[in-house]
Each structure stands twice: as structure tokens, then as C-alpha cells.
Amino acid sequence: MIIDPSPDLLARAAQVRRSAMALGQLDDGQRNQAVLAMADALEQNTENILAANQADLDAAAVEELAPALVARLKLDGPKLVGAIAGVRQVAELADPVGRRQLHTELDAGLLLERLTVPLGVLGVIFEARPDAVMQIASLAIRSGNGALLKGGREAMRSCAAIHAALRSGLAASAVNPDALELLTSREESLGLLKLDGLVDLIIPRGSNDLVRFIQDNTRIPVLGHADGICHLFVDRATDVQMALRVALDSKTQYPAACNAIETLLVDAVIADSFLPQAVLAFGAAGVELRGDAAAMALGVNQAASDEDWSTEYSDLILSVKVVPDLAAALDHIARYGSRHTDAICTRDAATADRFLAAVNSAGVYLNCSTRFADGFRYGFGAEVGISTQTMPPRGPVGLEGLVTYRYRLRGEGHIAADYASGVCQFSHRPLPL
Amino acid sequence: MIIDPSPDLLARAAQVRRSAMALGQLDDGQRNQAVLAMADALEQNTENILAANQADLDAAAVEELAPALVARLKLDGPKLVGAIAGVRQVAELADPVGRRQLHTELDAGLLLERLTVPLGVLGVIFEARPDAVMQIASLAIRSGNGALLKGGREAMRSCAAIHAALRSGLAASAVNPDALELLTSREESLGLLKLDGLVDLIIPRGSNDLVRFIQDNTRIPVLGHADGICHLFVDRATDVQMALRVALDSKTQYPAACNAIETLLVDAVIADSFLPQAVLAFGAAGVELRGDAAAMALGVNQAASDEDWSTEYSDLILSVKVVPDLAAALDHIARYGSRHTDAICTRDAATADRFLAAVNSAGVYLNCSTRFADGFRYGFGAEVGISTQTMPPRGPVGLEGLVTYRYRLRGEGHIAADYASGVCQFSHRPLPL
Numbered sequence: 001m002i003i004d005p006s007p008d009l010l011a012r013a014a015q016v017r018r019s020a021m022a023l024g025q026l027d028d029g030q031r032n033q034a035v036l037a038m039a040d041a042l043e044q045n046t047e048n049i050l051a052a053n054q055a056d057l058d059a060a061a062v063e064e065l066a067p068a069l070v071a072r073l074k075l076d077g078p079k080l081v082g083a084i085a086g087v088r089q090v091a092e093l094a095d096p097v098g099r100r101q102l103h104t105e106l107d108a109g110l111l112l113e114r115l116t117v118p119l120g121v122l123g124v125i126f127e128a129r130p131d132a133v134m135q136i137a138s139l140a141i142r143s144g145n146g147a148l149l150k151g152g153r154e155a156m157r158s159c160a161a162i163h164a165a166l167r168s169g170l171a172a173s174a175v176n177p178d179a180l181e182l183l184t185s186r187e188e189s190l191g192l193l194k195l196d197g198l199v200d201l202i203i204p205r206g207s208n209d210l211v212r213f214i215q216d217n218t219r220i221p222v223l224g225h226a227d228g229i230c231h232l233f234v235d236r237a238t239d240v241q242m243a244l245r246v247a248l249d250s251k252t253q254y255p256a257a258c259n260a261i262e263t264l265l266v267d268a269v270i271a272d273s274f275l276p277q278a279v280l281a282f283g284a285a286g287v288e289l290r291g292d293a294a295a296m297a298l299g300v301n302q303a304a305s306d307e308d309w310s311t312e313y314s315d316l317i318l319s320v321k322v323v324p325d326l327a328a329a330l331d332h333i334a335r336y337g338s339r340h341t342d343a344i345c346t347r348d349a350a351t352a353d354r355f356l357a358a359v360n361s362a363g364v365y366l367n368c369s370t371r372f373a374d375g376f377r378y379g380f381g382a383e384v385g386i387s388t389q390t391m392p393p394r395g396p397v398g399l400e401g402l403v404t405y406r407y408r409l410r411g412e413g414h415i416a417a418d419y420a421s422g423v424c425q426f427s428h429r430p431l432p433l
Numbered sequence: 434m435i436i437d438p439s440p441d442l443l444a445r446a447a448q449v450r451r452s453a454m455a456l457g458q459l460d461d462g463q464r465n466q467a468v469l470a471m472a473d474a475l476e477q478n479t480e481n482i483l484a485a486n487q488a489d490l491d492a493a494a495v496e497e498l499a500p501a502l503v504a505r506l507k508l509d510g511p512k513l514v515g516a517i518a519g520v521r522q523v524a525e526l527a528d529p530v531g532r533r534q535l536h537t538e539l540d541a542g543l544l545l546e547r548l549t550v551p552l553g554v555l556g557v558i559f560e561a562r563p564d565a566v567m568q569i570a571s572l573a574i575r576s577g578n579g580a581l582l583k584g585g586r587e588a589m590r591s592c593a594a595i596h597a598a599l600r601s602g603l604a605a606s607a608v609n610p611d612a613l614e615l616l617t618s619r620e621e622s623l624g625l626l627k628l629d630g631l632v633d634l635i636i637p638r639g640s641n642d643l644v645r646f647i648q649d650n651t652r653i654p655v656l657g658h659a660d661g662i663c664h665l666f667v668d669r670a671t672d673v674q675m676a677l678r679v680a681l682d683s684k685t686q687y688p689a690a691c692n693a694i695e696t697l698l699v700d701a702v703i704a705d706s707f708l709p710q711a712v713l714a715f716g717a718a719g720v721e722l723r724g725d726a727a728a729m730a731l732g733v734n735q736a737a738s739d740e741d742w743s744t745e746y747s748d749l750i751l752s753v754k755v756v757p758d759l760a761a762a763l764d765h766i767a768r769y770g771s772r773h774t775d776a777i778c779t780r781d782a783a784t785a786d787r788f789l790a791a792v793n794s795a796g797v798y799l800n801c802s803t804r805f806a807d808g809f810r811y812g813f814g815a816e817v818g819i820s821t822q823t824m825p826p827r828g829p830v831g832l833e834g835l836v837t838y839r840y841r842l843r844g845e846g847h848i849a850a851d852y853a854s855g856v857c858q859f860s861h862r863p864l865p866l
Contacts (some may be wrong), residue, residue: 251850368844379861411801415682428812
């Protein structure tokens with residue numbers, strides 16, 4: 001299924017890499033100016049971009065694309081104005097590059113620093129949504145990275161017009177426009193997965209299936225998540241009204257989001273007083289409930305199958321299970337969860353602490369909605385993606401997900417033999433950051 | 434080549450994971466005590482361990498194992514005493530768990546924290562060196578992680594004796610001894626590579642070939658590096674005596690190390706005055722030089738082939754190339770380097786800054802030996818490995834490589850809809866760490 005990159009793709013990726021290495025050495029002001037120039041160019045090319053999008057929409061109509069896809073594909077005037085404003089906001093984000101994370105005097109005149117640096121080149125694969133191209137391209141340039149951008153086939157004309165505008169913006173900046181390259185074919189998209197050494201991070205923006213396919217078929221690190229199976233556990237020591245509020249918001253505020261809950265776990269001790277009210281409230285909100293036997297005895301009128309516990313509905317459907325206690329809730333989450341975000345409602349401090357310590361997810365929440373799991377809501381100013389991997393970065397990832405670090409050691413002729421022999425000793429004195 | 438884990442291996446790995454999850458919730462003092470109990474138990478089992486090692490050595494003699502391997506396999510009394518002291522030092526390391534990296538008030542009563550937590554379960558694959566088992570097991574327990582340990586076949590009796598002692602130590606602690614499991618067969622070692630979801634990080638301790646094989650055959654993150662092709666560039670504006678000192682140390686202080694240089698790049702402007710002296714000094718140190726035409730014209734008496742520039746000799750051999758300028762040196766390093774550690778000797782501040790900014794390696798050094806690239810020398814107190822990946826952790830990795838982080842959000846019934854509607858606003862107020 002995976003194919004080797006063509007010589008043409010290799011050459012273009014190498015060119016992106018060279019441009020990215022130069023970009024990575026520009027200063028904050030230069031990268032900032034480049035992002036603003038991209039925004040200006042998008043503005044100047046509004047007509048072209050909207051016309052290209054209309055052509056994509058016409059083709060979509062002929063091909064009878066699903067309405068949900070058409071909605072994501074559509075880029076009208078106000079949506080483009082909003083996207084351009086988003087690009088300008090990226091310019092205002094604090095510079096993630098050049099931050100000193102560690103500063104140590106190893107010995108007199110031998111100074112160690114750890115500094116953030118750009119990753120290098122991002123590979124970004126989108127489905128539909130041409131506005132995402134503007135967002136991710138501006139985040140890439142802001143953080144000193146080049147990017148290979150691959151849009152969906154249905155958005156090819158829109159992506160080409162946006163890419164041309166972004167390049168013309170970069171041409172009026174210190175950044176080589178070759179730092180942004182657009183891939184257009186499925187072959188290129190598959191070849192991208194094998195560009196180890198030329199691409200440092202792949203960011204998929206699309207369906208769970210797309211993400212899983214990419215994760216399964218590349219050795220390049222992937223920033224993202226396939227499933228988002230989030231849980232809310234309503235503990236016995238819960239304010240029922242608060243729990244209802246949090247449960248409803250966690251499911252219904254935006255059910256298609258990865259941070260919406262798919263399963264509600266209810267402590268058996270409180271099930272009698274909580275579940276009948278929850279059944280009414282979810283029913284009023286148009287949510288279909290699927291329960292285990294105990295939940296059905298308390299008003300849930302559809303049975304959950306085994307498969308339900310590991311299903312991300314992304315819709316107004318919620319599975320409900322009555323569990324005997326906290327330990328059973330923890331077991332269920334460990335078994336079925338996707339380590340995205342899991343929450344508990346309780347007024348018992350010891351129970352809360354146990355839950356927060358034991359659940360091995362990127363986000364563990366107490367008495368609040370899982371919908372807060374988001375880079376903007378966390379205050380990062382931007383979100384590159386949400387990662388459910390164990391290793392950092394995990395959870396909602398802001399610009400810091402697009403940088404790595406480098407150790408810099410400056411000496412005055414220092415050699416290791418002097419320390420091995422005992423002639424010199426390390427001081428390992430921390431210096432101010 | 435890769436085989437699925439057997440049901441037995443899956444069950445044992447699941448048991449390690451369960452024990453590790455419990456271990457991860459212990460406090461600093463408990464984990465500390467467990468490491469000290471492991472040291473005590475190793476001491477009490479000195480006789481068993483030395484006898485087991487002798488049995489391994491006897492078998493090695495029968496099988497005519499290479500002398501270098503026998504040297505690494507051998508564990509005599511003083512070496513064991515040293516290893517046990519090393520375990521006690523691990524107990525003294527600062528706790529990497531529970532550090533607050535971020536603390537933000539999202540709104541009144543809605544508090545976000547980012548806290549370090551153990552990774553979970555480590556998979557560690559050793560070649561020979563039974564002493565490494567003690568070191569890595571103590572680092573794992575100290576940082577709250579379980580481990581599946583796979584020693585080399587030639588060290589199987591030593592590893593079994595050490596593992597039994599470590600378990601008996603844990604039995605006298607709050608840690609379930611099942612947190613440490615020993616794998617013994619090649620089938621288990623291959624099955625380990627497919628334990629995604631049960632093992633969070635693989636740490637290979639062995640040859641470049643072993644590391645490359647593992648990197649190529651697992652989807653679990655691998656902490657380590659295959660090649661270590663480090664460079665030293667001697668710029669035109671260099672103090673020749675200092676450059677000679679640094680070059681000699683970088684090659685000869687321990688030539689088998691990954692942070693020793695393999696290639697010396699010499700600025701053509703200084704080659705006349707530097708190279709003839711370098712040829713003498715390296716000759717006196719027993720180093721075989723292999724040069725390009727220009728280097729041979731200045732005294733290097735063996736020609737380098739194309740292959741030399743990408744060879745890690747791990748021996749007293751050094752390739753030498755004369756380059757026209759800094760840009761050519763940067764190109765060479767970008768093409769042949771392994772992004773481990775690369776150094777420049779220069780007195781020109783602008784040249785130094787350009788090199789330090791442009792070289793895309795985990796370590797970039799000015800006027801000092803590449804041999805400083807080491808977790809102990811950096812002051813980390815321990816080294817889990819050296820990573821040449823782009824994403825963090827990279828370079829020498831201390832205990833922080835064995836932890837990740839988790840976001841904790843505590844609210845009082847907060848829901849996202851209130852922020853979407855504008856009823857509430859985020860404050861995003863930084864709080865003290």
C-alpha cells in the first residue's frame with residue numbers, strides 16, 4: 001500500500017528542507033514579518049481563492065460529495081476573512097524558538113545551554129477544509145519550520161490558490177517561498193510517509209481512519225490521535241445537579257469533537273438518584289442512550305453491546321454503565337479508554353485524588369467538562385493537534401509541539417581527559433535561564 | 434523476522450503493567466526506599482550473582498566468545514560493589530515525578546496543571562553487560578516505571594541471579610516485585626517489539642546494528658541512537674594548539690564511544706599550518722588517518738574512500754577532509770552527520786555563532802571536545818541513553834527521559850458552553866509553579 005517517494009518528490013522535499021534550514025536561523029522579527037506578509041498576500045488574492053473554491057464546490061456538486069464534506073470544503077468571503085485574521089493572530093504568538101530551558105556551568109569557561117529550535121520540516125495531510133492550510137502554514141513559518149502540505153483531492157483548486165498566495169507572501173519576506181510545498185497526488189501523499197530524514201513530524205488533520213493509516217505506515221513521528229474515547233465517572237459523593245450539567249456539556253456541546261464523552265460511568269450507590277434524571281435530561285437534548293442491564297433498569301431503553309464500550313460515536317449517542325465503585329470505573333477506563341481525557345464528578349477529596357492519580361490519560365479532570373481539552377482553552381493561543389501518545393508532547397499541543405531543542409556547549413579548549421584524570425572537576429553550577 | 438508475542442508474554446507484560454501502574458502512584462520516599470532495598474538485596478546475594486557470572490564465563494570459554502564480549506560479560510567482586518554503589522546513587526537522584534511544569538487559572542475555580550508522571554513500562558534490551566541490568570532497573574523503579582528486561586544469551590545466568598535479587602529487594606518494599614520481569618529467549622525479545630500499548634518506551638543497550646534493527650521493527654518509541662558520526666571543524670581563525678588538543682581528545686579519549694569524532698574537517702586556509710602538526714600528533718597517539726587529496730598533500734598517507742565519510746569507526750581511525758570554508762563544512766556535516774554531536778574550533782565569534790545556529794545536531798560545541806556529550810558530564814546524575822532523534826528527548830537523556838506529563842484540570846462544575854456563549858471568559862492567568 002505504501003510506495004517509495006518518486007525522485008521528483010525527493011528533490012522537492014530536499015528543497016523544502018534546505019529552505020527550512022535557512023528559515024530556522026531567522027530571528028523572531030523576520031518570521032513574524034513573513035507571517036504578516038502571508039496574510040497580506042491572502043487578502044490580495046481573495047478573488048482567486050474564492051473562485052478556486054467555487055470551482056471545487058462545482059466539482060463536488062457534480063461528484064455528489066456528502067453534505068458534511070461540502071460544508072467543510074466551502075470557503076466563502078467571511079470564512080476567508082476569518083482565516084486571514086487567524087494568520088495575523090499567529091504572528092502575535094510568543095516566539096517558541098530560542099528559549100533557554102537549561103543553563104549550567106560545567107566548569108569555569110565551559111557553559112552548557114539547552115535551547116529550543118525548530119523541528120525542521122512538517123508533513124501535513126488534510127482532508128477537505130482548505131482553511132486549515134492557512135492556519136498550519138502560518139504556524140509552521142512562525143515556528144521556523146518548512147512544510148509539505150497535502151490537501152484533499154476535493155479541495156485541490158482551493159489549496160493550489162491558497163498555496164500560491166502564501167508563496168507570493170513569502171516572496172516579500174526573508175523566507176524562501178520554497179519552504180512551503182504543496183503535494184497534490186495520492187502517490188505523493190503515500191511517498192511523504194517514507195520521507196524519513198527529510199520530514200521530522202507528520203500532522204494529520206482528518207478522520208480517525210486517516211490518522212490510524214498514517215500511524216501504521218510511517219516511521220516519522222505523528223502528532224495526533226486516532227480514537228477519542230473519553231469517559232465521565234459520576235461518583236457516589238456527587239452533587240447530582242452539577243454532574244448532570246457537566247455530563248450534558250461533555251456530550252452535547254460539540255458531539256463530533258474528540259474530547260466529547262462516549263461513555264458515562266455511574267457509581268451504583270448514586271445510580272438511583274442520578275440516572276433517572278440523566279435519562280430525562282439526555283432525552284431532552286436528543287441524545288440516544290445505550291446502557292448495561294443496571295442502567296436499563298433505571299430508564300435507559302436501549303441495550304449497549306460489547307462493542308459500544310470501545311466506540312467513538314462522534315454523535316449524539318452515549319453508552320452508560322453502572323459500576324460498583326471507583327476501582328471498577330478505573331478498570332473500565334484503563335481497558336476501553338484512549339488516554340485522551342477522562343473526568344470524574346465527586347465531592348470526596350480522597351476519591352478525586354485517587355482518580356486523578358490513577359487514570360493514565362493526557363487529561364484527567366475533576367468536576368468540569370471534558371470539552372475543555374483544547375489548546376485555545378488551555379491558553380496556548382494555537383493548537384497544532386491533540387496527541388494521545390504516552391511520550392511528550394501529549395494532550396492539546398500548541399506551538400511547542402513544533403520545536404525541539406539542541407544542546408550548546410561553549411568552551412575554551414576544554415577536553416574530557418582532564419576530567420577523567422581528575423585534573424579538573426565539574427562544578428555543575430546552575431546559571432540563570 | 435518479527436513474531437507476535439506469545440500469550441504467556443502478553444500475560445506477563447500485562448502483569449508488569451498492572452504493577453507499574455500501582456508503582457507510579459507511590460510517593461518519592463517509597464520509590465527511594467525500594468531502590469535502596471534493591472541495593473541491599475544485591476549485596477546479600479553477592480555470592481549467587483558472582484557464581485552465576487562465573488558459570489556464564491565458563492560457558493563463554495567453551496563457546497570461544499570474543500575477548501571484548503567476555504570483558505563486558507565479566508562481573509567480579511569489585512565491579513559488583515561498584516554497580517551496587519551505583520544503585521544507591523540512583524536513590525539519591527532528585528525525583529523526576531510530580532514536577533509541575535505549567536500552572537494556569539483558566540477562570541475562577543478552574544485550575545490547570547501539567548505534572549510529570551512515569552511513562553509506564555520500559556522495554557530494555559541489553560547485549561552482554563549484566564551490570565547494566567542493575568543500573569537500568571534502579572532508574573526504572575526510581576522514576577516509577579516497570580520494566581521488561583532482556584539480557585544477552587551469553588549473560589543469561591548472571592541476569593537471572595541479578596533479577597532474582599532485585600525482586601527479593603522489591604519484596605521488602607512498597608513496590609510489587611512483578612514490576613520487573615526478565616525475558617530470556619530470542620522469541621520474547623522479538624515479541625517485546627510488538628507490545629504496543631503494554632510497553633511505552635524501548636531502550637536498547639548494545640551495538641548500532643541492534644539499535645537499528647529495533648528502530649526498524651517496532652512502533653514503540655525507541656530511546657537511543659544507531660550511528661554516532663561526529664565531526665570537528667577546524668576553522669581558519671583557530672588557535673592551532675587548542676584545536677590539536679580538542680581534536681586529539683575528541684578522537685582518542687575513548688574511541689569506541691558514540692561521541693568520539695569520526696571525521697576532522699579542516700579549513701583550507703589553515704590546513705598548511707594545522708594538518709602537518711595534526712598528522713604528527715595523531716600518529717603519536719596511534720590514530721590511523723584517511724584523507725582526501727588535499728589532506729594527503731599535507732601528510733595524511735592513506736586515501737579516504739567515499740564510504741569513509743559515513744563510517745563510524747569506533748576505533749583509532751579518523752577521516753580527514755580539507756574544505757574551502759565554513760559553508761562547505763556545514764554541507765558536509767548536514768550530508769554525512771548523524772545529528773549526534775558536532776564541534777567547531779574557532780576564535781571568530783561570527784563564525785562560531787553561524788556554526789552553532791546552522792548545525793542541526795543534538796549537540797553543537799564550540800572549542801571543546803565532543804566527548805563531553807554525556808548525561809553525567811552534563812550534570813544529569815544518570816544517563817538513560819543518548820538520542821539522535823529530532824523530537825525531544827534528544828542528546829544525552831537523564832531521568833527526565835523516563836517520565837511524561839499529564840494535564841490535570843480541577844473545576845467546580847465548569848462547562849464549555851458558558852465560554853462558547855460568552856457568559857464566562859477565560860482569564861488564562863499564570864500561577865506560580
